Amino acid sequence: MxxxxxxxxxxxxxxxxxxxxxxxxxxxxxxxxxxxxxxxxxxxxxxxxxxxxxxxxxxxxxxxxxxxxxxxxxxxxxxxxxxxxxxxxxxxxxxxxxxxxxxxxxxxxxxxxxxxxxxxxxxxxxxxxxxxxxxxxxxxxxxxxxxxxxxxALGEEAPRPMRKMISSLKPGDVNVEVVGIVASARTRPAGEKIITEGVLADETGKVAFNAWDLELRKGMRVRVVGRVRKGPLLVFDSNGFVSRGTGEPPEIGIHELDGLIGAFVEVEGRVVRILERSGIAFRCPHCNRLLSSGVCPEHGRVEGRPVARLSAVLDDGRASILMVAEGKVVEEAMGLPLRELLEAHASGELHRLLYSRILGRRFGVSGVVRGGRAGPLIRVEGMSPSPVDPEKILRLLP
Known part of the structure; x- marks a missing residue:
């Protein structure tokens, strides 16, 4: 060689x-x-x-x-x-x-x-x-x-990380040490690596995080060393991670989502409003964009692919947020397959079904928080009926 x-x-x-x-x-x-x-x-x-x-x-x-x-x-x-x-x-x-x-x-x-x-x-x-x-x-x-x-990486001694509480993290911080508990997490592939996205919490607050080459789970107690990007978003990898057992993860309130843009979260609340744009939407079979009157902004008039779509307001008693769900998530929440939802759409009964099966019910919702023109919204990835827990509701109230 x-x-x-x-x-x-x-x-x-x-x-x-x-x-x-x-x-x-x-x-x-x-x-x-x-x-x-x-x-x-x-x-x-x-x-x-x-x-x-x-x-x-x-x-x-x-x-x-x-x-x-x-x-x-x-x-x-x-x-x-x-x-x-x-x-x-x-x-x-x-x-x-x-x-x-x-x-x-x-x-x-x-x-x-x-x-x-x-x-x-x-x-x-x-x-x-x-x-x-x-x-x-x-x-x-x-x-x-x-x-x-x-x-x-070049054989040099790294400076000791600075210990910080989550409430004091600022974009631009580097080599910071944070100890907390994972409040929400989901792992997905990212090229040849994996990334876990979620929320880390301590007694002072919560912060969105990205963990590279790590599979974290909700409830894990961790010590991490990383840097803080705009958001704020705490970024770390396996070189700056130590697991410290498990604990009871704190609930994430809807009022906290303003500071968790880009994070994968899990929240609970009641659907208090269903917006008119809920029902059946059509997406372009080539680029998956939403169609407007059967027209794709890139491919022109196409035969759209139908998907069930729900735009609604979720309220946990302290704050509310817009949530948008599509496809299998909506079908499972409704308890009906797409075929039956399309039949209800054709007969004009779909909105009545949405109101009777979704409106007023409590759901556990998981997804990514995105910034919107009127404030944050949740792009829903999971949605399931949630039994009423009076103690949990009282903890979320001011």
Whole structure:
């Protein structure tokens, strides 16, 4: 194996074991292990486990250390610090020097990259390497991505995180530690990874969160270290997560949803109003957009695909919110399949059915909070009848 290729695997292991071993020692060990039979990734995984590291952070296609770069490489990943940075005229491009423990290299980033800061450590993905005026250069194009990387990715000691209560979190906070309980959560695939979206709560308040490469469940007590984006939205991954058992998750009141835009939530309330646009809607079979009088804004007049649709107001006794549900969610809440709902629509009986089966009843509703012109609304993903619990209702009242 070429020295340049070996370095990629050495630094992949170093990041997973938090740089507990000398790189030269690791290089000799990996070179010996790779000479035998077996999959490189499996060999690295066993070695990381031996050192007490986290094998989940290993990569099958690891980033390139700067010392292993060669002109002609394309669609690769580099983790490095921005040692120097300058902006071109009208912010059309940026250029400077990247560095990691193995060396330095020039770079140019075409287009506007406002997130780049001198001294910052980043993961540069889908970049290429070229020779320019006799020197090697890393090139970022329109398909490249840049994400912040932790200091330990380059073998540096990370600063101690700052402990904060949820009520004091502000967009722009980085390396903050929060201890709380998961009030709501749902996990979904995100490319080759998974992401859990939900709400984290402590005694001072609640905040929306995104957890990468983690499957969290409602009621988990956790300690997390992450950053806060606009929203506010707390973002963290498996490197900044510790589970601390389980507990009783707090209820989420509708009055709290203003501060949880983008979060997956679970709330309870009574349907106090059904809007006229409820019933049967038609979506474009090509792009899934809602049709207006049989016309798609992109594909023109098409034969629409019918879906059951419910627009209603949910009230928990303290506040109310608009909720929008479609498809199977509405069919299950109504207790009727789409075929029967279409028959009721054709006979003019559908709204009577909606009023008799939905209006005035209590439901547990789960979904994502979105911002709307008239305030937040819930895009419903789950909806089921909820038995009346007087104690729960009293807890939500002011």
């Amino acid at each position: 070429r020295r340049e290729e070996l370095l990629r695997h050495v630094f992949d292991v170093e990041r997973a074991i938090r740089w507990r071993e000398d790189p030269e020692v690791l290089a000799s060990t990996l070179e010996r292990l790779f000479a035998g039979e077996g999959d490189f990734f499996s060999i690295k995984k066993k070695l990381v486990e031996k050192y007490g590291g986290d094998p989940r952070s290993l990569e099958r296609d690891p980033p390139y250390p700067i010392a292993s770069l060669q002109p002609g490489l394309r669609r690769i990943t580099v983790i490095a610090r921005v040692a120097s940075l300058r902006r071109g005229p009208d912010d059309r491009y940026s250029y400077g020097v990247l560095e990691d423990p193995t060396g330095q290299v020039r770079f140019v980033a075409w287009g506007s990259w406002p997130s780049l800061r001198r001294g910052g450590i980043y993961r540069f993905s889908n970049v290429s390497v070229r020779s320019y005026r006799g020197a090697m250069e890393v090139v970022l194009g329109e398909n490249s991505t840049v994400r912040p990387a932790p200091p330990w």
